[in-house]
Amino acid sequence: MSSTPEETFRRMIDLMLAKDMNAVADLWAPDGIAEFPFAAGSSPRVLHGREEVRAYLAHYPELMDMKEVATLTVRPTDQTDTVVVEWTATGRTVATSQPYRLDYIVVLTVREGLIALFRDYWSPLSAAAAAGGLAGLVDSLERKGA
Numbered sequence: 001m002s003s004t005p006e007e008t009f010r011r012m013i014d015l016m017l018a019k020d021m022n023a024v025a026d027l028w029a030p031d032g033i034a035e036f037p038f039a040a041g042s043s044p045r046v047l048h049g050r051e052e053v054r055a056y057l058a059h060y061p062e063l064m065d066m067k068e069v070a071t072l073t074v075r076p077t078d079q080t081d082t083v084v085v086e087w088t089a090t091g092r093t094v095a096t097s098q099p100y101r102l103d104y105i106v107v108l109t110v111r112e113g114l115i116a117l118f119r120d121y122w123s124p125l126s127a128a129a130a131a132g133g134l135a136g137l138v139d140s141l142e143r144k145g146a
Contacts, residue, residue: 005083005110006074012115013069013087019061025054029114036120067091070101081116082109
């Protein structure tokens, strides 16, 4: 299976909108990495391999009901296997039924059509607020700092 990084990313978005998290995880190389440099609280900073990604995504549809990608811009890099993607997801938070809008920047490297590296720059505060868990995030940060 060979596809460009942009095609792989767009496929991932389609699968996320379809709430097929197993298929999303299958886009990762068996040894692919997901990094979240801005992760906070109990959120992981790094996932190693497809199966850790699968476990991480398993309950996503129970937390966030992504309805659409409001914006998506793919920027090529000087490496043909890597792109930078700026995108915005909108939907509703399952726990609160409140609408959300989250912005992301992803650096994506694809090897043989599978995700080798997915570096996701997102705001943990915005995500926690959207998921109805801001108080829990602040609590975990305060405990960590104590």
